[in-house]
Amino acid sequence: MTADTITAADIRINARWLIPIEPAGMVLEHQAVIIQGARIAAVLPVAQADCEFRTRETIDLPHHVVMPGLINMHGHAAMSLFRGMADDLPLMTWLNDHIWPAEGRFVSEQFIADGTQLAMAEMLRTGTTTFSDMYFFPEIVAQMAHDAGMRAQVCFPLLDFPTIWGTGPDEYLSKGKALIDTWKGDDYIMPAIGPHAPYTVSDSPLAEAVALSERTGARMQIHLHETEFEITEAIEKQEKRPIERLAELDALGERTQCVHMTQVSDSDIALLADTGAHVIHCPESNLKLASGLCPVQKLKKSGVNLAIGTDGAASNNDLDLFGESRTAAMIAKVAANDAAALSAHETLQMATLNGAKALGREHELGSLVAGKLADIIAVDLSDPFIQPVYDPASHLVYSNHGRAVTHSWINGIPQVQDGKLTRIDVPDLMLRVKSWAEKIRQQQAG
Amino acid sequence: MTADTITAADIRINARWLIPIEPAGMVLEHQAVIIQGARIAAVLPVAQADCEFRTRETIDLPHHVVMPGLINMHGHAAMSLFRGMADDLPLMTWLNDHIWPAEGRFVSEQFIADGTQLAMAEMLRTGTTTFSDMYFFPEIVAQMAHDAGMRAQVCFPLLDFPTIWGTGPDEYLSKGKALIDTWKGDDYIMPAIGPHAPYTVSDSPLAEAVALSERTGARMQIHLHETEFEITEAIEKQEKRPIERLAELDALGERTQCVHMTQVSDSDIALLADTGAHVIHCPESNLKLASGLCPVQKLKKSGVNLAIGTDGAASNNDLDLFGESRTAAMIAKVAANDAAALSAHETLQMATLNGAKALGREHELGSLVAGKLADIIAVDLSDPFIQPVYDPASHLVYSNHGRAVTHSWINGIPQVQDGKLTRIDVPDLMLRVKSWAEKIRQQQAG
Numbered sequence: 001m002t003a004d005t006i007t008a009a010d011i012r013i014n015a016r017w018l019i020p021i022e023p024a025g026m027v028l029e030h031q032a033v034i035i036q037g038a039r040i041a042a043v044l045p046v047a048q049a050d051c052e053f054r055t056r057e058t059i060d061l062p063h064h065v066v067m068p069g070l071i072n073m074h075g076h077a078a079m080s081l082f083r084g085m086a087d088d089l090p091l092m093t094w095l096n097d098h099i100w101p102a103e104g105r106f107v108s109e110q111f112i113a114d115g116t117q118l119a120m121a122e123m124l125r126t127g128t129t130t131f132s133d134m135y136f137f138p139e140i141v142a143q144m145a146h147d148a149g150m151r152a153q154v155c156f157p158l159l160d161f162p163t164i165w166g167t168g169p170d171e172y173l174s175k176g177k178a179l180i181d182t183w184k185g186d187d188y189i190m191p192a193i194g195p196h197a198p199y200t201v202s203d204s205p206l207a208e209a210v211a212l213s214e215r216t217g218a219r220m221q222i223h224l225h226e227t228e229f230e231i232t233e234a235i236e237k238q239e240k241r242p243i244e245r246l247a248e249l250d251a252l253g254e255r256t257q258c259v260h261m262t263q264v265s266d267s268d269i270a271l272l273a274d275t276g277a278h279v280i281h282c283p284e285s286n287l288k289l290a291s292g293l294c295p296v297q298k299l300k301k302s303g304v305n306l307a308i309g310t311d312g313a314a315s316n317n318d319l320d321l322f323g324e325s326r327t328a329a330m331i332a333k334v335a336a337n338d339a340a341a342l343s344a345h346e347t348l349q350m351a352t353l354n355g356a357k358a359l360g361r362e363h364e365l366g367s368l369v370a371g372k373l374a375d376i377i378a379v380d381l382s383d384p385f386i387q388p389v390y391d392p393a394s395h396l397v398y399s400n401h402g403r404a405v406t407h408s409w410i411n412g413i414p415q416v417q418d419g420k421l422t423r424i425d426v427p428d429l430m431l432r433v434k435s436w437a438e439k440i441r442q443q444q445a446g
Numbered sequence: 447m448t449a450d451t452i453t454a455a456d457i458r459i460n461a462r463w464l465i466p467i468e469p470a471g472m473v474l475e476h477q478a479v480i481i482q483g484a485r486i487a488a489v490l491p492v493a494q495a496d497c498e499f500r501t502r503e504t505i506d507l508p509h510h511v512v513m514p515g516l517i518n519m520h521g522h523a524a525m526s527l528f529r530g531m532a533d534d535l536p537l538m539t540w541l542n543d544h545i546w547p548a549e550g551r552f553v554s555e556q557f558i559a560d561g562t563q564l565a566m567a568e569m570l571r572t573g574t575t576t577f578s579d580m581y582f583f584p585e586i587v588a589q590m591a592h593d594a595g596m597r598a599q600v601c602f603p604l605l606d607f608p609t610i611w612g613t614g615p616d617e618y619l620s621k622g623k624a625l626i627d628t629w630k631g632d633d634y635i636m637p638a639i640g641p642h643a644p645y646t647v648s649d650s651p652l653a654e655a656v657a658l659s660e661r662t663g664a665r666m667q668i669h670l671h672e673t674e675f676e677i678t679e680a681i682e683k684q685e686k687r688p689i690e691r692l693a694e695l696d697a698l699g700e701r702t703q704c705v706h707m708t709q710v711s712d713s714d715i716a717l718l719a720d721t722g723a724h725v726i727h728c729p730e731s732n733l734k735l736a737s738g739l740c741p742v743q744k745l746k747k748s749g750v751n752l753a754i755g756t757d758g759a760a761s762n763n764d765l766d767l768f769g770e771s772r773t774a775a776m777i778a779k780v781a782a783n784d785a786a787a788l789s790a791h792e793t794l795q796m797a798t799l800n801g802a803k804a805l806g807r808e809h810e811l812g813s814l815v816a817g818k819l820a821d822i823i824a825v826d827l828s829d830p831f832i833q834p835v836y837d838p839a840s841h842l843v844y845s846n847h848g849r850a851v852t853h854s855w856i857n858g859i860p861q862v863q864d865g866k867l868t869r870i871d872v873p874d875l876m877l878r879v880k881s882w883a884e885k886i887r888q889q890q891a892g
Contacts, residue, residue, distance in 0.1 A: 081834065083832070083833075083834060083836075083845065084834075084835065084836050084837050084840035084841055084844060084845060085836050085837075087789070087790055087837070087840045087844065088775075088779075088785060088786050088788075088789045088790065089785050089786065090784070090785040090786070091785070093785075094785070118833070121830065121831060122831040122832075125831050126831070284776060286780070287776035287777055287779060287780045288775075288776050288779060288785065288844070289779075289785050290779040290780050290782070290783055290784055290785040290787070291780075292780065293780060313845075316844070317840065317841070317844040317845045318831075318832065318844070318845045323847075327773070327776070329534075329734075330730060330733035330734050330773070331733055331777070333534075333733060333734060333735075333736040334732070334733045334736055334737075334738065334739060336736070337736055338536070338736055339534060339535050339536040339537070339539075339540070339734065339735050339736040340534050340535065340536070341736070342534075343533070343534045344533055344534065384567065384872050384875070384876055385567060385568040385571050385572070385764075386529070386568075386764065387529075387564070387876065387879045387880075387883070388527065388529060388530075388879055388880070388882065388883030388886070389530065389883075390529075390530050390531050390883070390886070390887060390890070391530055391531075391533070394530035394533045394763065395530055395763070398530060398533065398734070398762070398763040398764070399529065399530060399759075399763045399764045401769075401847050401849070403847070403849065426830050429830070430830055430833065433833050433834055434833075434834070436834065437833070437834030437835075437836070440834070440836070441836060444836070
């Protein structure tokens with residue numbers, strides 16, 4: 001071997017175990033991941049890396065699994081400030097009597113900035129490198145995520161009625177177009193369209209959303225078939241299931257992300273499969289609000305792409321996508337009456353590569369493959385109380401929690417090092433969170 | 447106030463929040479718990495404690511919830527050495543093709559000692575102070591728990607067929623009687639009878655178990671109505687549901703703990719309620735093995751006492767009873783189609799006082815009340831990534847994991863201090879676990 005075969009690069013990560021997601025279902029041992037700039041230059045055995053690369057920095061992770069960063073495909077980040085404010089209530093009571101009044105009273109630009117930062121801190125700490133958001137003041141969410149160096153799909157909200165962010169559909173659409181214009185083509189921020197739900201958006205704004213998506217390529221994310229009531233009411237009022245109405249409006253397609261889908265008929269599955277629409281599964285929110293169980297195995301067998309989301313911390317009550325993955329794996333089995341319905345490896349793929357597919361970025365996100373962007377996390381499996389480790393994939397899903405994440409990189413830039421956030425000033429954030437909590441607590445008491 | 451009103455005591459714990467479990471549904475602030483010897487001497491406001499008590503030691507817990515220690519009502523402790531060995535398989539395949547062969551090959555007295563210690567370490571670290579066990583070599587489990595100062599119900603196994611622990615029912619019963627004689631009346635160890643399941647124990651040994659329970663007062667714990675197959679097979683073979691057969695054999699009563707109960711008819715509920723038998727709910731094992739959903743709300747409404755268990759780490763794959771409680775709270779809602787089916791406070795009661803009831807020790811365990819035994823834990827809620835905290839009960843169930851436990855006492859003796867175990871040598875334990883894991887891994891590969 002001669003010197004000219006040695007390549008210089010930025011970072012080398014030496015991993016005890018590597019779960020690349022592509023190829024599927026594999027656990028490799030003693031691998032090196034080489035990062036050059038924002039991208040993965042190579043994934044190769046440690047011994048081979050010794051011969052082929054010299055890096056500026058080497059990080060040894062002798063008890064860790066290295067894998068792609070998690071992609072949390074649905075949430076309302078700023079609602080973290082409402083975490084645990086109202087529990088054990090059905091969806092409509094929770095929304096009408098608690099969440100909407102609190103939003104009316106507290107949501108402001110500063111609330112969104114602080115709440116979004118709180119959510120990003122928790123997500124980064126627990127292994128998420130890309131998140132999707134749907135909430136008021138999306139322009140602030142986009143800016144906060146960009147400043148933090150976190151990847152985000154930011155869906156602007158679209159509803160029939162006025163909110164703190166606008167007077168109605170016309171204003172939402174016009175502000176949303178501006179959001180898309182500002183961020184289109186950005187590496188971190190993916191602006192998108194967020195029609196809230198079939199029961200809150202009428203045909204005309206939905207058709208405009210579809211046209212906007214077609215014109216700009218922006219994705220559309222919508223809460224869909226979340227509860228039985230949603231279906232019953234739609235059939236009563238419109239004589240069709242909500243997803244059929246979306247299909248008629250050309251709102252179902254490869255750019256559409258359908259969130260929740262706990263109420264799913266065979267014809268619904270056929271519509272999803274035929275159009276290439278994605279399902280975003282939010283198991284814990286669906287359990288906690290008693291919405292229902294998404295038929296993951298049936299959807300998977302029909303070829304529908306399934307990703308995972310935590311939903312907002314107000315209905316979860318955390319943003320730990322590892323915990324969410326565990327719940328997804330467990331309830332898929334009981335929903336299908338089959339313990340093999342969703343394996344640990346398939347679950348990890350849902351939380352990574354399938355999210356990338358839903359975003360239309362599977363060519364550069366969601367797996368550890370040379371040439372992809374360097375969104376990478378490491379999870380320490382040395383905790384004595386999870387020993388022994390026979391299968392790291394099993395442990396990541398069934399014995400793990402997000403706090404075991406020790407490192408993460410987004411675009412090759414460190415976000416978590418030895419369990420500490422590098423780019424968010426946590427003590428300062430805590431002061432702002434405390435101040436919000438005091439205001440909210442007072443109003444609850446009063 | 448004169449000096450003679452001041453009482454001397456051993457330990458004072460100053461708690462930011464206190465959840466006493468009795469009275470139900472309460473969160474108190476700035477309370478002191480006074481421990482004298484093995485018992486709780488008083489629970490009172492901090493200012494009042496200043497006037498009334500002087501203690502040898504004072505522990506300030508300014509960001510913590512203090513509550514009774516958790517009671518994990520079902521498990522197979524030593525199976526922690528099989529954690530994550532075989533996942534994503536249905537109950538009978540998992541047992542026949544993986545667990546039973548591995549048990550036949552590896553289970554020995556030393557395996558039980560090391561595996562039980564591993565399980566106790568994890569349980570103590572995550573807030574459990576009392577556990578129930580059902581596994582081979584119960585005399586070793588009892589001794590290990592006693593030596594560690596952990597409270598345990600130790601059920602000796604009873605089956606029709608020979609195992610490593612005995613040749614059949616006669617030997618199991620004779621060894622079991624010896625176990626009961628040895629430990630009867632002990633403060634830490636509650637010897638009990640563990641008929642494995644209706645499909646593995648025939649009428650005659652079951653009747654002997656009932657007689658033994660009546661004679662000694664020992665509790666009986668049995669896997670019951672775990673899967674649909676169990677019911678179908680029993681109806682085919684015996685023309686009755688397993689629980690009906692138990693009732694006919696006088697095996698259902700206040701000393702009976704029925705584990706799993708995912709398949710429950712109205713007449714089953716009536717039988718449970720009439721006889722005063724307890725249900726031990728193991729939600730994660732039931733999900734992971736696709737066994738089914740226990741109808742918690744219906745059972746609760748019928749007055750059946752419901753406690754929680756993790757089951758063994760081989761089908762869970764952890765022994766964190768806080769995580770288990772979260773799953774219990776979430777799936778109770780979807781099982782009942784009612785988001786109010788099981789509140790955070792009710793869930794915490796299941797994991798504490800209801801366990802004490804199932805053990806027949808509710809007069810001295812399961813809540814923080816003066817006179818009860820000092821089995822107490824503290825959970826730190828200051829982690830930045832679970833802020834803000836509006837309702838500590840909500841956080842304990844929905845935003846918490848067992849690693850947030852910082853302190854625990856059993857009989858007033860510290861077991862966890864600042865997150866570290868005081869009485870188990872963890873590095874030494876890890877060496878033994880590593881050695882077992884290597885043997886098991888080799889056999890799997892071979």
